[in-house]
Amino acid sequence: xxxxxxxxxxxxxxxxxxxxxxxxxxxxxxxxxxxxxxxxxxxxxxxxxxxxxxxxxxxxxxxxxxxxxxxxxxxxxxxxxxxxxxxxxxxxxxxxxxxxxxxxxxxxxxxxxxxxxxxxxxxxxxxxxxxxxxxxxxxxxxxxxxxxxxxxxxxxxxxxxxxxxxxxxxxxxxxxxxxxxxxxxxxxxxxxxxxxxxxxxxxxxxxxxxxxxxxxxxxxxxxxxxxxxxxxxxxxxxxxxxxxxxx
Ligand code: FPP
Numbered sequence: 001x002x003x004x005x006x007x008x009x010x011x012x013x014x015x016x017x018x019x020x021x022x023x024x025x026x027x028x029x030x031x032x033x034x035x036x037x038x039x040x041x042x043x044x045x046x047x048x049x050x051x052x053x054x055x056x057x058x059x060x061x062x063x064x065x066x067x068x069x070x071x072x073x074x075x076x077x078x079x080x081x082x083x084x085x086x087x088x089x090x091x092x093x094x095x096x097x098x099x100x101x102x103x104x105x106x107x108x109x110x111x112x113x114x115x116x117x118x119x120x121x122x123x124x125x126x127x128x129x130x131x132x133x134x135x136x137x138x139x140x141x142x143x144x145x146x147x148x149x150x151x152x153x154x155x156x157x158x159x160x161x162x163x164x165x166x167x168x169x170x171x172x173x174x175x176x177x178x179x180x181x182x183x184x185x186x187x188x189x190x191x192x193x194x195x196x197x198x199x200x201x202x203x204x205x206x207x208x209x210x211x212x213x214x215x216x217x218x219x220x221x222x223x224x225x226x227x228x229x230x231x232x233x234x235x236x237x238x239x240x241x242x243x244x245x246x247x
Contacts, residue, residue: 013235016188020064020210021051022202024194025218032218038082043220045090049097054227055135056101061185062136066202070110070144084118087141091121095128102134108180109143110151136184143180145204152178152205179205186210191230193219211237 023044030040048065055063068083098105107122114122122141155178159165165174176182180203187203187210195216199207213230 013232014239015058015231016211016234017060017185018062018064018187019055019060019189019191019230020066020187020203020207022066022190022192022194022200023047023219023222024192024196026220028194029218029220037079038086040218040220041083041086045086047219047222048090049094050223051227052098052103052135052137053101054224055137056103058231060135062138062181062187064108064138064140064181064187064203066140066143066200068109068141068143069201070142070147071201073113073142084115088118088121091125095125098125098129098137099132102132103129103137104132104135105129105137105139107139107141108148109141110147111142113142138181138184140202144201145199146201148180148203149205175205181206189213189230189234191215191227193217193222193226209239209241211239 026040026044027037028040029043030037033039051065052063067087072083073080095105105125107126111119111122152175156165156170156175160167181187187206189211190199190202190207191213192198193215195214195218197214203210211234213233215226215230217226
């Protein structure tokens, strides 16, 4: 058999196109070292860089990171302020690198609650990367899965009120068009670090058929090996989407 035909018979395990990550464990990582929690968040930025670089290298379509949930406002004010400063600094320092790697950045969530400086940085970073056609990087900030569903319901209610849509026309396909990331490949895999086995109001609608991967590794220790391990676990999963096994 000619060499080029042989190549086409090699089995390539399925790999996810869109990975979403709940980055948990920064606080514990810092406390384990007798340091303030914000030190863990600062180290967490390095893991964000590693994860983005891995996603670019593996040619994923999209990477979605849960950076700040709607519930995180309940943390001590010092930690929130430090996190906001860290977001600003990270946006300032990373946009050039994102552009160099053809990454398009979007923030998903209700950003209107953030301070003017952060809102301005978000707007600018999104604008500077909007023409990039490689990895779609989504940062969920002041995001909640329930908030996402409610904002979608509100959009449809407005369309009904304006006579553009009839309630009978509302179905799953129509609703898919109004939740965050509707233009992207569906989320194939959700990874959660930090040892907890829950979704914590992250993407709810979007992960109906996603595979879930939990690891005890704390986010600042998340590296290429752990990411690779998650992809290997994904490759072994049988995704049936509600159907039965054909065998
Ligand atoms: C969860 O760990 C982590 C967060 C709430 C913040 C995540 C932020 C970063 C990784 C840094 C900046 C990211 C970007 C994208 C600019 P935790 O504090 O809940 O840890 P714990 O469970 O150990 O308390």
